[in-house]
Amino acid sequence: MGKGYLCFVLHAHLPFVRHPEHEHFLEERWLYEAITETYVPLIDAFDELVEENISFRLTISLSPPLLTMLTDELLQERYLKHLDKLIELAEKETVRTRDTAFYHTALMYRNRLYRIRYLFVEKYHRNIVNAFKKLQDYGRLEVITCAGTHGFLPLLINQPEAVRAQIGVAVDLYASHFGHKPPGIWLPECAYTYSVDNILKEFDIKYFFTDTHGVLFASHRPKYGIYAPIFCPTGVAVFGRDIESSKQVWSSNEGYPGDYDYREYYRDIGHDLSYDYIEPYIHPDGIRVNTGIKYFRVTGKDCEKQPYCRENALRKAETHASNFLFNREHQIAHLNSLMDREPIIIAPYDAELFGHWWFEGPDWLKQVLRKVHYDFPSIETATPQDYLKKYPCNQVATPCPSTWGNNGYNEVWLCRENDWVYRHLHIMADKMTELVDINPYASGVKQRAIKQAARELLLAQSSDWAFIMYTGTMVEYAIRRTKEHVQNYLQLYDQIKSNNIDEGMLGYLEYKNNIFPDININYYKKMPEACYATS
Amino acid sequence: MIVSLTWVLGGALILVLLTVFLWSARNKQKKPIPRHVPMVSREEFAEELAIPVTFPPQPAAKPEMPVIPWNYGKDRITLMVRDPNWIFAYWEISATKQEEFRSTFGQDAWNNSRSVLRVYDITGVESFNGANANDFTDISIDDFVDSWHIDMERPNTTFCVDLGRLFPDGTFITLLRSNIVQTPSIAVSNLLDEEWMWIEGIYRTLTRLHMGSSPMITEEIGKGMGLIPLGMSSPGLGNRNN
Numbered sequence: 001m002g003k004g005y006l007c008f009v010l011h012a013h014l015p016f017v018r019h020p021e022h023e024h025f026l027e028e029r030w031l032y033e034a035i036t037e038t039y040v041p042l043i044d045a046f047d048e049l050v051e052e053n054i055s056f057r058l059t060i061s062l063s064p065p066l067l068t069m070l071t072d073e074l075l076q077e078r079y080l081k082h083l084d085k086l087i088e089l090a091e092k093e094t095v096r097t098r099d100t101a102f103y104h105t106a107l108m109y110r111n112r113l114y115r116i117r118y119l120f121v122e123k124y125h126r127n128i129v130n131a132f133k134k135l136q137d138y139g140r141l142e143v144i145t146c147a148g149t150h151g152f153l154p155l156l157i158n159q160p161e162a163v164r165a166q167i168g169v170a171v172d173l174y175a176s177h178f179g180h181k182p183p184g185i186w187l188p189e190c191a192y193t194y195s196v197d198n199i200l201k202e203f204d205i206k207y208f209f210t211d212t213h214g215v216l217f218a219s220h221r222p223k224y225g226i227y228a229p230i231f232c233p234t235g236v237a238v239f240g241r242d243i244e245s246s247k248q249v250w251s252s253n254e255g256y257p258g259d260y261d262y263r264e265y266y267r268d269i270g271h272d273l274s275y276d277y278i279e280p281y282i283h284p285d286g287i288r289v290n291t292g293i294k295y296f297r298v299t300g301k302d303c304e305k306q307p308y309c310r311e312n313a314l315r316k317a318e319t320h321a322s323n324f325l326f327n328r329e330h331q332i333a334h335l336n337s338l339m340d341r342e343p344i345i346i347a348p349y350d351a352e353l354f355g356h357w358w359f360e361g362p363d364w365l366k367q368v369l370r371k372v373h374y375d376f377p378s379i380e381t382a383t384p385q386d387y388l389k390k391y392p393c394n395q396v397a398t399p400c401p402s403t404w405g406n407n408g409y410n411e412v413w414l415c416r417e418n419d420w421v422y423r424h425l426h427i428m429a430d431k432m433t434e435l436v437d438i439n440p441y442a443s444g445v446k447q448r449a450i451k452q453a454a455r456e457l458l459l460a461q462s463s464d465w466a467f468i469m470y471t472g473t474m475v476e477y478a479i480r481r482t483k484e485h486v487q488n489y490l491q492l493y494d495q496i497k498s499n500n501i502d503e504g505m506l507g508y509l510e511y512k513n514n515i516f517p518d519i520n521i522n523y524y525k526k527m528p529e530a531c532y533a534t535s
Numbered sequence: 536m537i538v539s540l541t542w543v544l545g546g547a548l549i550l551v552l553l554t555v556f557l558w559s560a561r562n563k564q565k566k567p568i569p570r571h572v573p574m575v576s577r578e579e580f581a582e583e584l585a586i587p588v589t590f591p592p593q594p595a596a597k598p599e600m601p602v603i604p605w606n607y608g609k610d611r612i613t614l615m616v617r618d619p620n621w622i623f624a625y626w627e628i629s630a631t632k633q634e635e636f637r638s639t640f641g642q643d644a645w646n647n648s649r650s651v652l653r654v655y656d657i658t659g660v661e662s663f664n665g666a667n668a669n670d671f672t673d674i675s676i677d678d679f680v681d682s683w684h685i686d687m688e689r690p691n692t693t694f695c696v697d698l699g700r701l702f703p704d705g706t707f708i709t710l711l712r713s714n715i716v717q718t719p720s721i722a723v724s725n726l727l728d729e730e731w732m733w734i735e736g737i738y739r740t741l742t743r744l745h746m747g748s749s750p751m752i753t754e755e756i757g758k759g760m761g762l763i764p765l766g767m768s769s770p771g772l773g774n775r776n777n
Contacts (some may be wrong), residue, residue, distance in 0.1 A: 005743060081658065133647070154616070155615055158615075158714055178754050193718065193719075212741075215709040216723060216741065217719070217720040217721070217722060217723060217724065218724060218726055219726060220724055220726045220727065220728050220731075221723055221724045221725070221726065221728075221733045222731070222733070223728070223731040223732060223734060224734065224737060224739055225733075225734070225740075226741070227737065242740065271629060289597040319674065334740065335737070335740075337736075338734050338736040338737055339734065339737070373580050386662050395728060395731040396728075397728075398722075399720040400719050400720045401717075402719060408618075408621065409616075409617065409618035409719060410615075410616060410617050410618060411617055411618050411621070414615060414623055415617075419623060419625070419682060419684075420682075422613070422615065422625065423605075423613070423627070423682075424603065426613055427611075464773065465724050472723045479600070480600055480601070482646070483602075483603050484601050485601060486603045487599070487601040487602070487603050490603065528570070
């Protein structure tokens with residue numbers, strides 16, 4: 001029987017939500033929740049497989065804002081405080097729930113949090129990027145990068161310098177953490193448009209991913225559909241998302257996470273328990289937030305939720321892992337009957353789906369990787385680099401501009417709720433190139449100001465803000481962040497132009513928005529026109 | 536239009552709040568100031584802390600929403616692609632540009648003409664000069680509008696847009712010309728590579744193509760209970776709340 005490759009891609013990203021100016025900032029909790037519920041559990045799962053000597057290959061992109069926050073001492077310190085508080089709550093819960101149906105789950109949370117604390121503090125010394133690096137060194141993970149601040153590149157490409165900077169700063173940050181250049185990139189929102197690959201090529205990036213139609217609707221009909229990469233005319237490889245495997249995890253009807261035995265996300269004691277009891281563990285302003293402690297299972301639609309049973313849920317995760325691989329096995333057998341080479345199946349997911357949203361997700365993934373190793377000889381996990389090494393000769397075609405957002409193109413990031421941001425982002429990028437071009441030898445305070453202006457521009461460009469405006473929840477924060485960075489930028493621009501830099505303000509911004517400390521502003525130098533022909 | 540209205544309303548609201556604040560501060564000085572009233576703007580705050588030594592955590596009172604300009608005094612029109620059917624343009628015309636127009640075409644010329652977006656289909660056109668488009672579509676635009684979502688329903692097409700003035704006699708004067716964009720395709724290409732002949736069987740398995748996200752958590756997101764927004768960007772979570 002022929003073989004096929006299964007390529008898991010996890011995209012890990014959070015917007016830059018570091019707020020040193022407040023001790024308790026609501027949005028910083030996104031990071032804490034993701035560390036507790038997603039990143040550390042994933043690392044724990046991978047470590048376990050390594051200890052069992054199971055070989056597996058998995059691709060993971062760590063976005064630069066996430067890399068920055070995970071290695072930031074202030075946030076590490078704050079996370080630990082947060083975790084300790086959570087442990088305190090979990091301890092209380094084991095007392096409160098004694099003699100109830102929730103007791104075992106309460107114990108599970110308590111033990112789990114202690115384990116997370118051990119891994120975070122003892123094993124990885126607060127820096128979990130080291131864990132990813134170690135797993136890369138062990139030949140299990142292929143860590144890739146993402147654009148600088150998760151900028152939505154198709155809508156920034158009018159100023160190719162802005163896109164070059166998004167890529168350049170990401171590549172530099174990656175290299176500073178991992179010691180070499182990133183082999184590939186996850187384009188934010190899986191969003192590709194013409195000429196983005198020119199810039200990737202400039203940074204020696206070997207591959208990226210698109211949604212299914214990005215490859216399927218390429219300029220020339222791809223021989224193998226989405227089951228082999230194509231090369232852009234620039235030579236950068238493109239891998240297209242597989243429909244079937246993604247549907248099994250995502251679909252509203254057939255998707256695994258909605259299974260009735262899995263943990264229900266929306267019944268959190270942060271919202272459910274009496275205010276007096278929960279008050280020390282929610283936001284100091286009294287805003288109720290998720291604690292991560294949830295006692296119910298999905299149970300069913302529109303019915304009373306039943307208590308969560310960890311054993312049943314884990315058993316279900318194992319069943320689903322087998323089911324997933326059974327389907328891949330059939331898919332691969334079918335593809336092998338048609339293709340004259342081994343297919344590769346690209347299965348990309350948001351990392352935060354695993355653990356944070358789908359509580360059992362890391363267990364499912366661990367089971368999948370374990371079962372591939374033991375029970376499914378026709379399936380091998382692989383990274384894009386592995387596949388390209390094996391099949392270096394691929395068809396050349398220009399991918400179709402596409403995203404993995406609603407309906408597959410740009411409508412999420414360019415709609416009536418957020419279209420206003422681009423009139424600012426574009427002119428800021430123009431002005432950035434102007435600043436760099438007219439100050440080639442800037443040094444001292446002026447150089448610092450130009451660098452900070454670049455940081456503010458990058459932060460304003462995060463696709464997260466436009467996305468949040470589109471979804472309609474937490475919109476104020478997204479608008480505020482956008483306007484704040486625009487305002488900071490414009491003030492710095494005026495100060496640089498008039499040679500009248502407010503050092504106090506500059507120092508404050510450097511302290512507050514401290515992403516990319518070694519930013520190379522030369523990426524903003526004017527590019528020759530030929531680099532960004534529309535097609 | 537709606538956006539600028541929001542700005543005006545927003546500005547008015549801030550003024551009202553400020554007036555209320557100042558009034559109460561002057562008249563009832565002993566009364567504690569309510570926490571939610573914005574007290575200092577972000578910039579003043581920054582200057583206050585001019586020496587970058589240590590920055591103690593600040594109370595959680597929300598600072599005012601930063602105020603940023605709407606226009607930048609630069610003549611420009613930018614065209615962007617939303618999807619295979621829709622494109623989007625935003626623009627800005629400076630007062631100087633209007634003056635130029637008046638001095639060239641007469642003082643009444645502005646009032647005697649109307650604002651028009653002329654959308655050119657320039658697919659396959661080598662170098663577009665304003666006169667060699669395959670065809671064009673005119674869209675009448677209110678003078679106060681400065682962006683437009685354009686429904687062209689033409690995938691795989693190259694576009695350029697002029698913002699100009701149309702006179703009753705049909706004369707069109709271009710004020711601004713946009714960049715060039717190309718809408719994406721919505722179908723499998725008909726271009727085949729001889730050495731890479733497509734495998735029909737594979738394409739038969741791909742018929743149920745669902746582009747972009749699937750609506751797994753659509754209904755859930757509205758509850759807004761602290762789901763990490765990042766997760767929301769991926770398929771299944773990328774759906775709108777309303």
